[in-house]
Amino acid sequence: MGSPQQRYQQILCKLRESNHKLTPQRLAIIDILVHSRSHPTVEAIFEMLQEDFPTMSLATVYRNVVLLKSLGEVLEIGFPDGSNRYDGNKPYPHPHAICVRCKKIVDPDLRALGNLTAQVRQRTGFKILTHRLDFFGVCRDCLQSENQTKGVGR
Amino acid sequence: MGSPQQRYQQILCKLRESNHKLTPQRLAIIDILVHSRSHPTVEAIFEMLQEDFPTMSLATVYRNVVLLKSLGEVLEIGFPDGSNRYDGNKPYPHPHAICVRCKKIVDPDLRALGNLTAQVRQRTGFKILTHRLDFFGVCRDCLQSENQTKGVGR
DNA sequence: CAGATATTGATAATCTTTATCAAATAATAA
DNA sequence: TTATTATTTGATAAAGATTATCAATATCTG
Numbered sequence: 001m002g003s004p005q006q007r008y009q010q011i012l013c014k015l016r017e018s019n020h021k022l023t024p025q026r027l028a029i030i031d032i033l034v035h036s037r038s039h040p041t042v043e044a045i046f047e048m049l050q051e052d053f054p055t056m057s058l059a060t061v062y063r064n065v066v067l068l069k070s071l072g073e074v075l076e077i078g079f080p081d082g083s084n085r086y087d088g089n090k091p092y093p094h095p096h097a098i099c100v101r102c103k104k105i106v107d108p109d110l111r112a113l114g115n116l117t118a119q120v121r122q123r124t125g126f127k128i129l130t131h132r133l134d135f136f137g138v139c140r141d142c143l144q145s146e147n148q149t150k151g152v153g154r
Numbered sequence: 155m156g157s158p159q160q161r162y163q164q165i166l167c168k169l170r171e172s173n174h175k176l177t178p179q180r181l182a183i184i185d186i187l188v189h190s191r192s193h194p195t196v197e198a199i200f201e202m203l204q205e206d207f208p209t210m211s212l213a214t215v216y217r218n219v220v221l222l223k224s225l226g227e228v229l230e231i232g233f234p235d236g237s238n239r240y241d242g243n244k245p246y247p248h249p250h251a252i253c254v255r256c257k258k259i260v261d262p263d264l265r266a267l268g269n270l271t272a273q274v275r276q277r278t279g280f281k282i283l284t285h286r287l288d289f290f291g292v293c294r295d296c297l298q299s300e301n302q303t304k305g306v307g308r
Numbered sequence: 309c310a311g312a313t314a315t316t317g318a319t320a321a322t323c324t325t326t327a328t329c330a331a332a333t334a335a336t337a338a
Numbered sequence: 339t340t341a342t343t344a345t346t347t348g349a350t351a352a353a354g355a356t357t358a359t360c361a362a363t364a365t366c367t368g
Binding site: 311313314315318319322323327328329330331333334335337338 | 339340341342345346347349352353354355357358359361362363364365366368
Binding site: 076077078079080081082084095097099100106108109110112115116117119120121123124125126127128129130131132133134135136137138139140143 | 230231232233234235236238249251253254260262263264266269270271273274275277278279280281282283284285286287288289290291292293294297
């Protein structure tokens with residue numbers, strides 16, 4: 001749903017609509033969020049900005065992520081260990097496959113999710129607003145390096 | 155998969171197998187976990203124990219929850235806002251329906267999840283170990299009280 | 309360009325969870 | 339039953355992540 005450039009413009013629209021100012025720091029954070037495929041952490045975003053904005057405060061990154069979240073333009077993915085990661089490309093709920101080794105996150109496209117939502121509504125009586133679906137496992141790369149160290153063959 | 159009593163005994167087995175001691179505090183925490191249907195927080199467990207164990211330390215609850223988690227006998231359900239809740243009845247992954255108003259959590263039984271896992275394996279190359287599926291919405295009770303305050307009718 | 313307001317940076321405060329360590333306790337064997 | 343040993347507990351400090359505070363700065367509107 002939209003190239004990084006389109007996402008960037010869409011977010012700028014939302015900000016203008018809601019009377020928020022377009023500061024260089026804010027724009028840089030958005031730029032990273034819409035271009036990144038890695039679902040970065042706040043810390044990672046902060047580090048990526050160090051070069052261009054040496055005086056950037058960590059609080060600024062937190063504030064802007066919270067703002068974009070409240071505007072529905074960023075998806076927060078929080079984990080039991082307390083870490084949070086952010087997706088500015090697809091701010092709507094979608095499944096994730098997360099590597100427990102290297103922490104890589106990829107987005108598999110699955111059908112049949114609307115189906116599940118309807119089932120839950122029926123069985124629980126809940127009005128469903130959103131959902132969260134994560135698969136945890138080991139990615140192909142980590143499986144390979146695992147096999148190498150195990151010494152398959154001889 | 156097992157009544158609270160059965161779960162209780164099963165957890166005791168696991169503890170003995172792994173050479174852990176059966177302290178009154180530990181047993182009380184397990185008792186709450188296997189009998190509770192509310193997916194309690196650590197804080198909630200701590201408060202429930204105040205009556206019987208006035209000197210109970212919060213750290214003890216944390217320690218035992220971590221232990222039971224590591225033994226695979228408790229499922230941790232962490233949320234983006236940082237809160238964690240625990241399920242000692244069904245320590246294996248299963249879907250949840252969570253009320254965003256009253257924070258109630260219920261377990262709808264859904265089929266077709268093994269299906270999804272296979273799909274993810276195919277499309278990502280991941281070896282899937284576990285998953286997490288949560289639906290967020292408003293439960294029947296909260297929907298009703300919402301309608302009342304809205305003054306349906308006149 | 310000037311004025312009003314939002315945002316930033318620096319840092320303190322908060323909140324949750326983990327680590328530390330002496331004292332208490334459970335399991336084991338004599 | 340008692341002594342021994344290792345684990346666990348309670349109290350508290352420490353750590354880590356996020357939020358709040360507030361003066362200084364920068365943006366937007368006209």
